[in-house]
Amino acid sequence: MPIVVNLDVMMAKRKMSLNELSEKVDLTLANLSILKTGKAKAVRFSTLEAICKALDCQPGDILEYKKEE
Amino acid sequence: MKISTKQILKLLYILSWIIFVGVCIEAGGSIFSAFYTLVINPINAATFWAGNDLSALYKYDPGHFFGETLLISIASVMKACIFYLVIKILHDKKLNMSQPFSSEVRLFIIKVSCLTFGIAFFTEWGVKYTEWLVRQGVKMPDTQHLRLGGADVWLFMSVTLFVIAQIFKRGIEIQTENELTV
Numbered sequence: 001m002p003i004v005v006n007l008d009v010m011m012a013k014r015k016m017s018l019n020e021l022s023e024k025v026d027l028t029l030a031n032l033s034i035l036k037t038g039k040a041k042a043v044r045f046s047t048l049e050a051i052c053k054a055l056d057c058q059p060g061d062i063l064e065y066k067k068e069e
Numbered sequence: 070m071k072i073s074t075k076q077i078l079k080l081l082y083i084l085s086w087i088i089f090v091g092v093c094i095e096a097g098g099s100i101f102s103a104f105y106t107l108v109i110n111p112i113n114a115a116t117f118w119a120g121n122d123l124s125a126l127y128k129y130d131p132g133h134f135f136g137e138t139l140l141i142s143i144a145s146v147m148k149a150c151i152f153y154l155v156i157k158i159l160h161d162k163k164l165n166m167s168q169p170f171s172s173e174v175r176l177f178i179i180k181v182s183c184l185t186f187g188i189a190f191f192t193e194w195g196v197k198y199t200e201w202l203v204r205q206g207v208k209m210p211d212t213q214h215l216r217l218g219g220a221d222v223w224l225f226m227s228v229t230l231f232v233i234a235q236i237f238k239r240g241i242e243i244q245t246e247n248e249l250t251v
Contacts, residue, residue, distance in 0.1 A: 031251045041249040 004064045007036045010055050025050035074166050082159040089152035096145035103138035121215055125208040133202060140195035141215055147188045151181055170240035178237060182230035189223035196220060
């Protein structure tokens with residue numbers, strides 16, 4: 001998929017673990033893992049809002065469009 | 070008292086077993102009866118399975134007797150196969166009501182659809198064959214008694230199940246998408 005999730009990069013920048021983020025955004029570890037590994041088919045605005053709030057970033061910092069080759 | 074889905078499925082499982090045993094006896098009975106008549110004792114044609122008198126057909130031509138009983142047997146075996154599939158899916162607990170759209174259930178519906186189409190084909194063939202034999206002057210029992218009736222119903226069921234299988238295909242996609250929505 002041409003949409004790349006850079007959640008792990010932002011988490012590393014903020015020095016935040018998956019467990020910590022999971023508690024802050026009120027999402028299960030399994031769902032966060034789906035998002036982090038790029039397996040997710042869709043992201044709810046509410047989830048994106050919670051992640052941006054917890055990581056103090058913009059949606060563009062987490063999601064990136066890359067052309068398929 | 071509220072009846073849960075689990076209880077309904079349990080009841081369906083028991084019913085399916087009873088019907089499966091019944092259709093197996095019917096299939097086995099017609100196959101054995103045909104074999105017994107053709108190989109051991111031709112008099113048995115007068116009391117063919119379920120009391121149908123096929124002695125006139127046997128006297129007319131044992132080859133046509135074989136053809137007619139073959140069509141009856143194929144339809145009976147296919148009916149037994151349908152109930153085997155129903156029992157199998159209920160026994161393996163592949164029906165998950167919280168996530169009902171699965172590839173196993175879709176495959177089950179497609180298989181049943183194919184089998185019902187097969188039954189429709191062979192029963193219709195059997196009916197036409199019987200009609201042809203009657204036109205040749207052979208005294209034949211009613212096609213309903215020969216378990217060859219209702220080809221149109223089987224065909225309708227087959228088409229309906231095929232449409233449901235297509236809906237299931239889209240359902241699986243939507244369910245997967247929903248599961249992977251964070």
